[in-house]
Amino acid sequence: ATSARHIDISEFAAALQRECSILVGENDFKWRNTQPQPDRKTWGHAEAVANFAQRHKMQLRGHTMIWHEAMPPWALEGIKESRERATQILRDRVNSIGAQFRGRIATWDVVNEAIERRDGLRHGMRNSAFFSALGEGYLDLAFATAKEIDPAAHRAYNDFGMDHEVDWQRDRRRDVLTLLERLQARKVPIDTLGIQAHLRADLPFRENTFRTFLRRVADLGLRIEITEFDVNDRALPADTAIRDKAVADLTRRYLDVALDEPKVVSVLTWGISDRHSWLSDMPDRRRADGLRQRGLPFDEVFQRKPMWHAIAKAFDAAPAR
Numbered sequence: 001a002t003s004a005r006h007i008d009i010s011e012f013a014a015a016l017q018r019e020c021s022i023l024v025g026e027n028d029f030k031w032r033n034t035q036p037q038p039d040r041k042t043w044g045h046a047e048a049v050a051n052f053a054q055r056h057k058m059q060l061r062g063h064t065m066i067w068h069e070a071m072p073p074w075a076l077e078g079i080k081e082s083r084e085r086a087t088q089i090l091r092d093r094v095n096s097i098g099a100q101f102r103g104r105i106a107t108w109d110v111v112n113e114a115i116e117r118r119d120g121l122r123h124g125m126r127n128s129a130f131f132s133a134l135g136e137g138y139l140d141l142a143f144a145t146a147k148e149i150d151p152a153a154h155r156a157y158n159d160f161g162m163d164h165e166v167d168w169q170r171d172r173r174r175d176v177l178t179l180l181e182r183l184q185a186r187k188v189p190i191d192t193l194g195i196q197a198h199l200r201a202d203l204p205f206r207e208n209t210f211r212t213f214l215r216r217v218a219d220l221g222l223r224i225e226i227t228e229f230d231v232n233d234r235a236l237p238a239d240t241a242i243r244d245k246a247v248a249d250l251t252r253r254y255l256d257v258a259l260d261e262p263k264v265v266s267v268l269t270w271g272i273s274d275r276h277s278w279l280s281d282m283p284d285r286r287r288a289d290g291l292r293q294r295g296l297p298f299d300e301v302f303q304r305k306p307m308w309h310a311i312a313k314a315f316d317a318a319p320a321r
C-alpha cells in the first residue's frame with residue numbers, strides 16, 4: 001500500500017519498484033478523498049498511484065468503493081434523506097470510481113468492513129449509514145453495480161479480524177463466512193474475500209483454525225487475497241531484536257498457512273517501510289513508549305528486516321500457483 005505523497009519520495013519509490021508487483025492506494029482512492037463535494041471529483045492522487053503502478057508494470061487493487069469510514073459528510077447526510085436517495089448515492093459512487101479506473105483495476109474492494117457484532121444487529125452486521133438506509137441489500141446493490149461498470153475486475157468483500165485465536169475474531173470468522181454464504185445464495189456477483197491481516201504480535205495464532213477458515217472460504221468457490229498485512233508490536237517490549245523476531249516469526253507462521261491454500265492468490269502489506277505506518281500514526285495503535293512500530297518489511301531507513309526474510313522464505317516455500 002502506498003500514497004501519492006510517498007511515491008514522490010525516492011526511497012519509497014525505489015523500494016516499491018524493486019519489491020512489489022501489486023500496488024494499492026492506502027487512502028487516495030477513498031470516497032472522502034475523491035469526492036469531497038457531490039459535484040467535485042478529485043482523482044489526482046489516485047491517478048498518481050495508478051500511473052506509478054502502470055509505469056512500473058504492477059497490478060493495481062482498488063480500495064475501496066463502499067466503506068463506513070472516510071465518507072464525505074455530504075454523502076452521510078444524503079443517505080439519511082430517503083431510501084431512494086441512498087440508492088442513488090451508492091450507485092453514483094460505485095459508477096463514478098468504477099468508470100474512472102475501468103480496465104485498470106485487478107480487484108476492487110467493493111465493500112469494506114460490513115461486519116461489527118458489537119453493533120448488536122442480526123447476523124453481526126455493522127450499523128453503517130448504508131445499512132440503516134437499505135439493509136443488507138446495500139451489498140447486493142454495490143456488487144451488482146460494480147459488475148456493470150467494470151465487469152473484468154475481480155470483486156472482493158474485504159474485512160479484518162479473522163486471524164487470531166481469540167473469541168472476538170472467532171465470531172468475525174463465523175459472521176464473515178455466513179455473510180458470504182448469504183450473498184452467494186442471493187447470487188450476488190462476488191468472487192473474492194479480502195483478508196486484511198492486521199496481525200497483533202501479542203495475540204495467539206493457531207494454524208489449524210486459520211487453515212480451516214481458508215478452506216471453508218475456498219469451498220465457497222471464492223478467491224482469497226491477503227490485502228493489508230502488518231504486525232502490531234504495541235504490546236511487546238522496546239528491544240528491537242525481540243520485536244523483530246516476534247514479528248518475523250508470526251509472519252512466517254501466518255503466510256505458511258495462507259500460501260498453502262491454493263485459493264490465496266496474493267499478499268499485500270499495508271505499507272513497505274516503518275517510516276510510514278498507520279500503526280505509528282493512530283493514537284490507539286501507537287506504542288506507549290513512543291517508539292515507532294516495526295510491523296512492516298523495511299525499517300525506517302529502508303533496510304530489510306527479519307520480517308522481509310520471513311516473507312521471502314514463505315514465498316519460496318509456497319506451492320506453485
Ligand code: G3I
Nearest residue numbers: 026027030063069070112160196198228270277278279281
Ligand atoms: O492527510 C491528512 C493530513 O493533511 C492531516 O494533516 C492529518 C491530520 O490528522 O490527517 C491526514 O489524513 C489522515 C490520513 O490517514 C493520512 O495519514 C487521516 O486523518 C486518517 O484518518 C487516515 O487514516 C487512514 C485510515 O485508514 C482511515 O481512512 C490510515 O492512513 C489508513 O492506513 C487506514 O487504512 C485502513 C484501511 O483503509 C481499511 N482497513 C483498516 C486500515 C487501517 O485502519
